[in-house]
Amino acid sequence: MRQPLVAGNWKMNGSQESIKTLLSGIKSGMGRVNNAEVAVCAPAIYIPMAQAELQDSGVAWGGQDVSTEASGAFTGEISTAMLQDFGCKYAIVGHSERRTYHGESDQYVAKKYAAARAAGLVPILCIGETLEEREQGITEEVVARQLDAVIELEGVAALANGVIAYEPVWAIGTGKTATPDQAQDVHQFIRGRVAAHDQAVADGVRILYGGSMKPDNAAELISKPDIDGGLIGGASLKADDFLGICEAAN
Numbered sequence: 001m002r003q004p005l006v007a008g009n010w011k012m013n014g015s016q017e018s019i020k021t022l023l024s025g026i027k028s029g030m031g032r033v034n035n036a037e038v039a040v041c042a043p044a045i046y047i048p049m050a051q052a053e054l055q056d057s058g059v060a061w062g063g064q065d066v067s068t069e070a071s072g073a074f075t076g077e078i079s080t081a082m083l084q085d086f087g088c089k090y091a092i093v094g095h096s097e098r099r100t101y102h103g104e105s106d107q108y109v110a111k112k113y114a115a116a117r118a119a120g121l122v123p124i125l126c127i128g129e130t131l132e133e134r135e136q137g138i139t140e141e142v143v144a145r146q147l148d149a150v151i152e153l154e155g156v157a158a159l160a161n162g163v164i165a166y167e168p169v170w171a172i173g174t175g176k177t178a179t180p181d182q183a184q185d186v187h188q189f190i191r192g193r194v195a196a197h198d199q200a201v202a203d204g205v206r207i208l209y210g211g212s213m214k215p216d217n218a219a220e221l222i223s224k225p226d227i228d229g230g231l232i233g234g235a236s237l238k239a240d241d242f243l244g245i246c247e248a249a250n
Contacts, residue, residue, distance in 0.1 A: 008236025025239025062090025
């Protein structure tokens with residue numbers, strides 16, 4: 001049985017004051033959560049605050065990105081060892097905003113996945129199509145290409161040590177959400193793609209939905225057989241909304 005995971009991605013949001021309030025609210029409400037694993041992925045500069053506030057809370061934390069390199073002359077990059085130094089469990093790789101605004105290719109994202117996994121972090125691999133690609137009917141082709149880059153580099157067994165997040169780009173921060181059936185169709189395709197290589201890995205890997213998941217639509221989405229939780233953007237910035245989604249996974 002796959003344990004649901006609800007992970008918050010704060011993106012480039014927050015201040016010391018707002019994050020302290022947010023984390024306090026999440027911690028105080030964890031009694032409402034009895035099934036899902038809960039995590040937050042903070043901007044790098046606030047990861048030490050997440051560590052300090054979340055120790056022994058039952059909430060894990062992680063980074064929003066990670067370098068392919070272990071150390072060296074890579075200004076602005078964050079290494080796996082740096083994330084681990086502050087107790088991170090997770091690292092998001094391949095978010096559509098990194099792919100779009102920073103030109104990260106499928107192969108480069110696969111290298112990030114490999115670096116995170118090799119260091120003992122749990123990579124959260126983001127894949128998904130744009131609105132134009134969905135309208136062209138090539139959603140499956142796009143997510144297959146993005147997923148296959150990791151399989152080709154690392155082998156399918158590497159997916160057993162990570163998490164996949166299906167995030168339709170057209171539903172990120174737009175208020176639009178894939179219908180539960182639309183999301184399930186793609187999740188089912190992703191799991192089937194993995195199963196073609198290894199059924200056991202496919203059965204075990206968690207596939208999250210990301211794309212304007214909110215407390216009022218989370219239960220219906222997470223109830224689908226191949227949707228194992230959510231990677232939450234805007235709703236993760238409000239403790240009650242975030243906890244509402246975590247409760248939906250109960």
